[in-house]
Amino acid sequence: MSEQEKVDIEGNLEKLESIVKELENEQLDLERSIELFEKGVKLAEEVKGGLSEAELRLKKVVESSDLDFEAEDFNL
Amino acid sequence: MNSFSSSSSKQGEPGTDEIYSVSRLNREARYLLEENFRSLWVEGEVSNLHESSAGHLYFTLKEEDSEIDAVMFSGDKRQAGLKPEDGMALIVQGTLTVYEKRGRYQLRVRDLKEVGKGRLQKKFQQLKKRLKEEGLFDESQKKSLPRYPRSIGIITSPTGAAVKDIVSTIEGRFPAVTCYIFPVKVQGEEAGKRIAEAIRRANDLRKKMDLDLLVVSRGGGSLEDLWPFNEEEVARAIYDSDLPVVSGVGHEVDFTISDFVADVRVPTPTAAGKEVVPDKREILKEVELNTNRILKSGISAVEDRKEKLDRLISSFGFRIPFRNLEDKSQEFDELAVELVESGPNILSHRRDSLNSLIDRLSNANPTELLKRGYSVTYGKSGSLVTDYRDVEEGENLKTRLYKGIIRSVVTGVDKDE
Numbered sequence: 001m002s003e004q005e006k007v008d009i010e011g012n013l014e015k016l017e018s019i020v021k022e023l024e025n026e027q028l029d030l031e032r033s034i035e036l037f038e039k040g041v042k043l044a045e046e047v048k049g050g051l052s053e054a055e056l057r058l059k060k061v062v063e064s065s066d067l068d069f070e071a072e073d074f075n076l
Numbered sequence: 077m078n079s080f081s082s083s084s085s086k087q088g089e090p091g092t093d094e095i096y097s098v099s100r101l102n103r104e105a106r107y108l109l110e111e112n113f114r115s116l117w118v119e120g121e122v123s124n125l126h127e128s129s130a131g132h133l134y135f136t137l138k139e140e141d142s143e144i145d146a147v148m149f150s151g152d153k154r155q156a157g158l159k160p161e162d163g164m165a166l167i168v169q170g171t172l173t174v175y176e177k178r179g180r181y182q183l184r185v186r187d188l189k190e191v192g193k194g195r196l197q198k199k200f201q202q203l204k205k206r207l208k209e210e211g212l213f214d215e216s217q218k219k220s221l222p223r224y225p226r227s228i229g230i231i232t233s234p235t236g237a238a239v240k241d242i243v244s245t246i247e248g249r250f251p252a253v254t255c256y257i258f259p260v261k262v263q264g265e266e267a268g269k270r271i272a273e274a275i276r277r278a279n280d281l282r283k284k285m286d287l288d289l290l291v292v293s294r295g296g297g298s299l300e301d302l303w304p305f306n307e308e309e310v311a312r313a314i315y316d317s318d319l320p321v322v323s324g325v326g327h328e329v330d331f332t333i334s335d336f337v338a339d340v341r342v343p344t345p346t347a348a349g350k351e352v353v354p355d356k357r358e359i360l361k362e363v364e365l366n367t368n369r370i371l372k373s374g375i376s377a378v379e380d381r382k383e384k385l386d387r388l389i390s391s392f393g394f395r396i397p398f399r400n401l402e403d404k405s406q407e408f409d410e411l412a413v414e415l416v417e418s419g420p421n422i423l424s425h426r427r428d429s430l431n432s433l434i435d436r437l438s439n440a441n442p443t444e445l446l447k448r449g450y451s452v453t454y455g456k457s458g459s460l461v462t463d464y465r466d467v468e469e470g471e472n473l474k475t476r477l478y479k480g481i482i483r484s485v486v487t488g489v490d491k492d493e
Contacts (some may be wrong), residue, residue, distance in 0.1 A: 009252055010224040013359065020366045023373040028461045031375045031460055040370040051356045054252035060234055061258050066280035071416060074257055076240050 009050045016043045077418035099176065107176035108279075109181060113172035118183060120144070121195050122164045131489030135160060137168065137183065139195055145182040152186045155317040164345055165191045165198075196299050200306050203333055209307070212315045218339045221352060225288035227254045228352055229278040229319070231271060234259040238295045242324075245349025256285055259302075262294035268307035275313040275321070282319055289352060290319045292334055293345045296327040305332035313336055446478035464489040
């Protein structure tokens with residue numbers, strides 16, 4: 001899983017929260033409501049998918065200096 | 077004063093009376109010591125304890141780099157309320173004497189009581205007091221942990237149980253992270269030094285590794301085993317760390333200096349895993365709650381419009397058939413009933429899996445309208461077409477049906493049907 005995807009779990013949660021707030025706090029026309037509704041459901045699915053598909057990456061630092069390091073895959 | 081110094085003479089040949097026999101020397105030394113140390117209290121740690129066949133106890137009383145032989149005769153042993161054991165920290169009461177046969181000076185112990193847990197315990201208390209006074213444990217210095225870390229540095233033995241506990245706990249809760257193990261010895265000589273180095277190194281590399289926090293940890297063991305985590309160098313490395321540090325050393329009952337200095341102390345390696353990442357089940361629950369709120373707002377949006385429509389119909393006062401409007405009204409009724417019925421149901425099953433919730437949401441969403449034959453038309457740039465003025469002749473349209481889409485071209489527009 002890439003850095004970008006990882007960040008998205010947090011980002012999607014924030015977006016979802018703001019969609020809920022917009023839906024609840026503002027007088028929206030129906031089109032906008034539907035749009036937000038669909039977006040919200042999609043985000044919820046993305047978060048769920050992101051979490052269930054995520055795989056932990058485990059590395060062991062085998063060599064390091066104060067500037068760089070080498071790590072290898074590690075299994076428990 | 078005594079026979080040692082009173083008979084001192086010039087350098088050279090001694091007189092006959094100045095030559096001590098070994099036994100006399102030992103006897104005089106014994107008198108001297110017993111006279112001057114008739115009854116005293118000594119604090120130290122018991123080691124090399126053994127019991128003779130006659131029931132006397134022999135042991136060494138020691139502190140960090142000094143020791144003295146001690147003996148407790150069976151009579152005194154019976155009188156004392158406590159039997160010494162190896163490793164026990166004691167205050168003993170007795171007499172300083174010489175065992176003449178061996179010319180060895182020793183403590184004759186008459187009574188004893190236990191103090192603390194020995195030399196290490198004392199050292200621990202002293203360092204704790206000193207670092208506390210220096211402000212290393214101040215709450216104001218503690219950093220908070222990020223809620224969604226991306227990368228976690230774990231400083232522990234790569235072969236111990238602790239690393240397994242930490243990593244598998246993290247994996248079960250929030251697998252969307254990278255864990256870097258910094259392998260170190262966690263007990264014995266040099267371990268403290270290595271742990272401190274790893275903490276400093278992780279800080280050097282925190283940008284490169286994208287690290288968000290550090291865990292220092294090991295499983296349970298004796299005070300000696302846990303000792304590296306009580307060393308000043310480790311304490312200072314934790315204090316100087318720019319990355320927040322979570323310390324999980326030993327079991328619930330074990331407190332180490334690193335626990336006090338760390339930003340967060342947890343009782344065990346497993347607890348460290350729990351502390352550093354959120355639980356995906358909690359996140360999913362939060363998502364579910366938000367989805368419920370979206371649904372609720374969807375219901376009220378439809379209900380609002382149904383009311384408006386009702387008012388509209390009655391205000392018109394039409395008695396003639398108005399099929400279109402009636403149909404629409406009925407559609408809204410049905411949709412609203414469906415939403416209202418499914419809504420509370422969903423709310424009462426908040427613990428249902430998100431999966432089924434999403435399924436139900438999909439049923440309640442506008443797709444349902446499409447199923448009934450309504451369609452949605454998008455113009456150029458994908459904008460919704462709701463007005464004949466939205467489109468021009470020749471424009472390409474995309475119409476979304478319940479199943480599939482239709483692409484079409486505008487051949488003409490009219491204001492009215």
